[in-house]
Amino acid sequence: xxxxxxxxxxxxxxxxxxxxxxxxxxxxxxxxxxxxxxxxxxxxxxxxxxxxxxxxxxxxxxxxxxxxxxxxxxxxxxxxxxxxxxxxxxxxxxxxxxxxxxxxxxxxxxxxxxxxxxxxxxxxxxxxxxxxxxxxxxxxxxxxxxxxxxxxxxxxxxxxxxxxxxxxxxxxxxxxxxxxxxxxxxxxxxxxxxxxxxxxxxxxxxxxxxxxxxxxxxxxxxxxxxxxxxxxxxxxxxxxxxxxxxxxxxxxxxxxxxxxxxxxxxxxxxxxxxxxxxxxxxxxxxxxxxxxxxxxxxxxxxxxxxxxxxxxxxxxxxxxxxxxxxxxxxxxxxxxxxxxxxxxxxxxxxxxxxxxxxxxxxx
Amino acid sequence: xxxxxxxxxxxxxxxxxxxxxxxxxxxxxxxxxxxxxxxxxxxxxxxxxxxxxxxxxxxxxxxxxxxxxxxxxxxxxxxxxxxxxxxxxxxxxxxxxxxxxxxxxxxxxxxxxxxxxxxxxxxxxxxxxxxxxxxxxxxxxxxxxxxxxxxxxxxxxxxxxxxxxxxxxxxxxxx
Numbered sequence: 001x002x003x004x005x006x007x008x009x010x011x012x013x014x015x016x017x018x019x020x021x022x023x024x025x026x027x028x029x030x031x032x033x034x035x036x037x038x039x040x041x042x043x044x045x046x047x048x049x050x051x052x053x054x055x056x057x058x059x060x061x062x063x064x065x066x067x068x069x070x071x072x073x074x075x076x077x078x079x080x081x082x083x084x085x086x087x088x089x090x091x092x093x094x095x096x097x098x099x100x101x102x103x104x105x106x107x108x109x110x111x112x113x114x115x116x117x118x119x120x121x122x123x124x125x126x127x128x129x130x131x132x133x134x135x136x137x138x139x140x141x142x143x144x145x146x147x148x149x150x151x152x153x154x155x156x157x158x159x160x161x162x163x164x165x166x167x168x169x170x171x172x173x174x175x176x177x178x179x180x181x182x183x184x185x186x187x188x189x190x191x192x193x194x195x196x197x198x199x200x201x202x203x204x205x206x207x208x209x210x211x212x213x214x215x216x217x218x219x220x221x222x223x224x225x226x227x228x229x230x231x232x233x234x235x236x237x238x239x240x241x242x243x244x245x246x247x248x249x250x251x252x253x254x255x256x257x258x259x260x261x262x263x264x265x266x267x268x269x270x271x272x273x274x275x276x277x278x279x280x281x282x283x284x285x286x287x288x289x290x291x292x293x294x295x296x297x298x299x300x301x302x303x304x305x306x307x308x309x310x311x312x313x314x315x316x317x318x319x320x321x322x323x324x325x326x327x328x329x330x331x332x333x334x335x336x337x338x339x340x341x342x343x344x345x346x347x348x349x350x351x352x353x354x355x356x357x358x359x360x361x362x363x
Numbered sequence: 364x365x366x367x368x369x370x371x372x373x374x375x376x377x378x379x380x381x382x383x384x385x386x387x388x389x390x391x392x393x394x395x396x397x398x399x400x401x402x403x404x405x406x407x408x409x410x411x412x413x414x415x416x417x418x419x420x421x422x423x424x425x426x427x428x429x430x431x432x433x434x435x436x437x438x439x440x441x442x443x444x445x446x447x448x449x450x451x452x453x454x455x456x457x458x459x460x461x462x463x464x465x466x467x468x469x470x471x472x473x474x475x476x477x478x479x480x481x482x483x484x485x486x487x488x489x490x491x492x493x494x495x496x497x498x499x500x501x502x503x504x505x506x507x508x509x510x511x512x513x514x515x516x517x518x519x520x521x522x523x524x525x526x527x528x529x530x531x532x533x534x535x536x537x538x
Binding site for chain 2: 065
């Protein structure tokens with residue numbers, strides 16, 4: 001049994017304009033100590049997935065069906081009080097927008113200490129010491145003095161680090177990191193990632209890492225799920241996803257990574273944009289943007305299948321490389337005709353100074 | 364607290380175009396709309412009046428489309444009353460649309476809560492949809508529509524919208 005099992009999760013937002021299908025039959029699992037990355041464009045349903053795990057989806061959103069099992073317990077069946085015991089204690093979240101995640105009316109230190117007092121049963125003084133220690137860990141200078149500062153007295157990067165300190169405060173078993181380093185500069189980003197890595201190793205903490213930065217995913221994660229329009233389109237290990245992508249969307253994402261020394265004039269992008277989640281295209285949701293789309297793609301919605309066998313993917317098989325494309329079930333007349341060039345680090349350093357994976361679509 | 368415009372700090376003159384005009388004192392703001400109109404309308408006006416207040420229409424730019432050509436659909440709803448109304452819908456889905464009776468809006472699970480579809484006074488709401496000339500036959504399959512006549516309809520998600528004049532339809536031909 002995996003530590004976190006998400007099964008057929010469907011989240012809907014009932015708006016005046018229509019029903020937004022934020023996640024559709026989403027299934028995945030995270031083991032203890034695993035670092036699981038979720039990537040995809042804005043609006044792919046990554047943040048909604050994280051918020052649903054903590055049952056923080058607010059009206060007009062509802063978790064319509066599915067199960068979220070954490071250590072075998074279905075979180076969707078717990079009472080509000082039971083859920084409060086889990087939030088911040090066993091599962092914590094690093095929110096995307098630190099400025100809005102912090103309460104402007106309380107000092108930063110108090111906001112961290114509150115969680116410590118509530119969950120770890122510490123007294124005022126102990127909680128204060130623990131909070132200062134955490135602020136030091138995330139690289140806040142003069143932590144003891146900054147403890148009583150208000151969020152507006154912190155810079156954007158410091159606020160983000162304070163939110164990270166809050167998430168780490170109770171040594172959770174699972175951290176949901178929703179773009180935790182987006183607001184930070186690269187040096188702090190590296191420090192935070194190292195810190196998260198250390199914590200993951202020391203306490204066997206699992207991390208669900210949401211980011212747009214594919215480089216960070218490659219460095220940090222063990223397994224990756226690529227999401228598109230609320231659907232998982234590919235799941236596999238970092239090596240499989242980066243060196244052998246099996247979904248045209250993943251290939252598009254990989255080829256849109258800018259590379260130092262690349263002499264092409266324009267950045268390669270995926271043409272078109274994410275579909276309106278109220279009005280999804282019929283068949284495969286990616287077909288309007290896919291260079292390999294055939295007529296069948298407009299009529300048949302592909303399931304997530306094992307790319308080797310074409311059989312339905314099993315969420316509990318951690319070694320499985322699965323993708324949702326008709327090319328893997330034999331329904332596509334053509335094939336995914338792209339080439340992945342992996343540049344050797346030494347050669348890449350010699351030629352252009354970069355050591356990245358390069359995905360190229362030959363149409 | 365003394366405000367800047369109450370002070371004599373600004374040099375004013377009506378004649379000099381390079382100086383601010385003198386303030387006309389004594390002008391008080393007009394009465395603000397302080398009544399909670401939405402709430403009062405909900406409390407005082409019966410739900411059947413709320414429903415009768417709303418009209419719905421649906422149209423497409425053309426009446427004939429080539430096979431496979433997407434059909435743009437425009438749906439308009441209008442509150443004819445000079446006060447806000449709120450129509451209670453049978454589920455959180457506020458309105459639905461259908462092609463030849465086949466519902467194109469996802470169905471919420473049974474037992475889902477009702478919702479209020481709110482309109483401000485005299486408000487017009489416009490929604491647009493695009494029919495790709497495909498019919499969903501099951502969870503994962505779609506099939507193209509054959510040439511012929513199709514009825515596109517839209518309705519507020521209330522019980523018996525047809526009898527309450529809360530539905531509208533239009534017909535197109537696919538050639």
